[in-house]
Each structure stands twice: as C-alpha cells, then as structure tokens.
Amino acid sequence: MDKKEIVKILEEIGRLLEIKGENPFKARAYYNAARRIEVLQEDLTRLVEEGRLKELKGVGDALAQKIETLVKTGRLPYYEELKASVPQGLLEMLKIPGMGPKKVKTVYEKLEITTIGELEYACHENRLRDLPGFGLKTQQKILKGIELRKKYTERFHLPVALEEAAKIKRYMEAHPAAQKIEIAGSLRRRKETIKDIDLLIACRQQDREALVKHFVSYSEVDAITNQGHTKASVVLKSGLACDLRLVEEGQFPFALQYFTGSAAHNTALRHRARVQKLTLNEYGLFPENAEQSIPCASESDVYRHLGLAFIPPELREDFGEIEAAEKGALPQLIEKKDLKGLFHVHTTYSDGASSIEEMARRAMELGFDYIGICDHSKAAYYANGLSEERIKMQHQEIERLNEMLDPFVILKGIEVDILPDGTLDYSDDVLETFDFVIASVHSSFNLEEEAMTERICRALRHPLVNMLGHPTGRLLLGREPYAVNMDKVLEVAARFNKVIEINANPYRLDLDWRQGIKAAKMGIKVAVNPDAHSLDGLNDFEYGLAIARKSWFTASEVLNSYSVEKLKSFFKAQQNAM
C-alpha cells in the first residue's frame, strides 16, 4: 500500500475516533502521524523494512505497528473494525460547515441519522432544533451548509483565484481605513488549487466595523457565512470563498505569517517558539508571562527572532524548510528575472492558435531571448500532428524567421508522442533534425503502473530525448494522474541527465511540486514550459515559475535561465552522454 493511501487511512481513523467520542488527543496522534508520513522524503517501505518507523516524531509503538501492518499487508484490522462500527455517511457529514465530530455524534445517537440526505430531511422537519447543544440557528446553519455544499464543492484553479483575489484586494484598498493589505493563505503559498482567498488588512481598531461592512457589501458577494468584529467570511458569486481578517498595524507581520500558513508549517513554528519559551500567535511573539510582544517590522523579523532565515511563502509546507532555515541552507529560489526563454510552444502547425512569428514576437515583447517551438508529432492526429514533410516546411520557416528576428532565436523543438511501448513517434533520423526533443504521453493512459513506468523510462533512456513533458498527465480538478512510479522516473532522469518539464499550464502544473522537491534534491534539471497554444498562453509561465519555486529550485537547475549558446551545448551534451 502506498504512502498516500496510508495517510488517508490514518486521517480517517482520527475522524472516526472523534465521532466515537474517544480521547481527542488520541485522534490528534493519528492526524500528526498522517502529516509526518505525508511530508516524508524517504521511501516509507524502506523505513518499515529497516524498522526505523519510530524515528519519526509522533510515531510510537502502537502507530509504528499499525503503519507497518498497512505497508506490509495493505490492510489494518483495527481500521476495518473501527470503520464498520461507524456509518460511512457520518464521515461525509463532517464536511458540512457547523457539523463537527460532537454534533455528528449527537444526531447519530439521538436521531439515528446516518446520511447527509437524512440530515437535510431532519432539518426540514425541525428535528435538530431541540437536541442538546443545538437550536434554531444551528439547524438553519446546517441546512444552509448542505445547500452551499451542493452548489460549491470544488476547489479552484490558480488563475481564477488570483484574479478574484486581485479584484477584491483593489476593492478593499479603495477604502481609506485600510492601512495595509495582503493576500495570505494558500494563494500566497501558490498551491496548485485554491479553496478560499485569505485577505488580511491592518487598520485602526475604531475602523474595523466600517471595513467589515465594506467587505460584506462587495458587489461580487453571494452569501455572507460569518461576520464578526475582527473577521468575516463570504462566498463570492464565482463560488470561491473569501475570509477577511483585521489586525492592528503593529500586529500585521505576525498575522501575515500566521494566515499564510500552512497549518503544518505554523504548528511546527509554534512548537519551535515554545521550546524557546516564547508564544507565537497572530498578534505577536511573546516571551513567557509578557504582555508585550517582541516588536517585528516584517515577517523576516519574526523568523529572525526564532533563529531562522526568512522562509519564502511558497516553501511553507513543513517539508523541511524550517530545518533548512535554521542551518542557513534555504535555496536561493529562481525568480522571473532569471528566465531567458520559454520552451514547449505550439503553433498553427499543429493545434496552436497563432503562427510561429506571432508567438516569437510576443515572446520578444515579454522580454525573452528565445522560444522553443514544439508542435505535436504525427500520432497526435487529433491535434494535427506534423508529418515528416511538414516538419521540413516548419524548419525552413523557422530559419527564415531567425534571420529576420535576430538576435532573438527560435529553437526547433518537437513534442513527440511516447507510444504505448515506450518507443517514439519518429525515427531517429527525423528526431536528429531538431534542436531538442520533448517526449510526452498523450494516449493509452490506462496502462498498469509498471507498464506505464517502463514506457516513460524507456523514452527517457532514448539518446535523442532531452525532456519529459507533463510527467503524470494529470488535469487538476479534472483527471487523475496516470499510474506511474515517479520515483523510478526521477531516478532514470537523474541517471541520464534528462530534463523534467514543469508544465506551467494552470490546469496541469505537472511535475507536481511535491515530486519537484525530490527532483531538486536529486539535482535533476527542470524546464518551466508554458505549453502555450495561444499568445496569452505564453503568460502561463508565471504559474510554472511559482511551482519551480515551490519545488525549491534555484536558477542554475532551471533550463530557462540558460543562454541560447549554453542551451545548445547542453542539449548536445545530453545526446552525447548516452
């Protein structure tokens, strides 16, 4: 059983224990262990084999044994018995706002309600109203929650959230009482999908009411879900939720740190503060028994007082960034100014909307020195993939354009299909005519993991392949990644000096940043590739850049930071090394 499934089971055990009313700290122990496993860099199976599970903080005798059983047998009798003793619908119920473990337990025990449908019906029948700890308001809130859940279950792609956030930020900035304003939360950390926007504002105490009122009066607000003196929550018409928090100006750096998260990062940070006899919260950093916070003018100050270097928001996922900050070993993350060019650009030769020249000129306007044109290969007939004949035409056109646009350079690339058996869609003598080759999977997504892994690894071992395109084929919120053992793919990439694409299309963001962190540690090079099919698509590189940063990459490991000369010799060296 793999890591992801084990994490899910440990979390579910935690929730089941809570619903059953067991010791809440016992439940928390399962959550903690789940988180520890989730961020584990090492191979879990190996850890089990070497009997080193208990080295993990938060994993003792009992949990080590349970995890070992799961890894070895794929089953856990304790979990199965627990699960069987609690109706499945109760876990679903926890997802309704206002329904926590205690309330779920109450409706189950008093009303024998086991599904969300039954819960909704009971609300309509006024049967929740008289339960202990419930009332009319609670019943209404739960009913509203069920309705909202039906309407807005999804998460949102990064561009949607960024645009909504920018709009509401501008709207709030227009209010004279707003002294400082920042987007915090997962958006600031550039997670690949977003559930809600966290908006943080510094203001004087006497202006709070006016700002909350201004916030809930925003024209895009569809529903107000929470409204107090220092915070308010709304659902926007787009379906995206937005939380507002108000703090005083002096508290702003602490609040920004706190509300940027992640929860796991903050928990670790607060624990660190405790060890230093300090208390960290959204209002300050307090020495023991002190009323006054240690003053900090910025987030950097907060981290500095905890003995840490400033940790860029993208890294705050409790993936080792705190330890690295302590040792001064944080990477110098790649920045926009480091990017000299873009790869993986489609044109009207296959399924793109713009010509080579149009794409090149837009790239020049964006300040780049080169682009790599990569249309589809012939197997991608649905995408008008290039025949050998049309490749020649395209190359002639690129040569003409290169003379015209000099010193800007258009590189002759291709996105060649990896066929189901791992061979490529062109013969070697055709592949040799390109400056570089990206190999991608576009068909037969349903192979078994072993076959898919070998298919991709075989393509990567091909001497003429320079990069692997969208390594897992996932579509965020749309299609699961295909079954592939990425650890093996990364191993092969490292051994043969192959580049892995960070596909910057916001529906893909593939390589996933969690794998990206591994890749960076292994010294693997990546390329931020917009996979652009239109002029605007070129701008998607920003999302890929965010993921490269989130994956701990410095400029020297990101191919886009290379000059044209350095690139050409790198591509040649890749081929000669085989």
Place this chain on the structure above:
DNA sequence: GCCGTTTTCGGCCCGACTGTTTTCAGTCG
C-alpha cells in the same frame, strides 16, 4: 496515542466566533 535536561503521568498550539448558555462547548482556520 505520544512524549519528557521540569515529568513514566499529565500534559498535548492558539484564538475568534457562534449559539446556546448564564459561563461555556463546539467548530473553524
């Protein structure tokens, strides 16, 4: 269920908001 240069027992991160209460429990982030 985990953990310990205060502890092998008694703690476990912290605070706002809501609704149900009449001082607080539950939920949420």
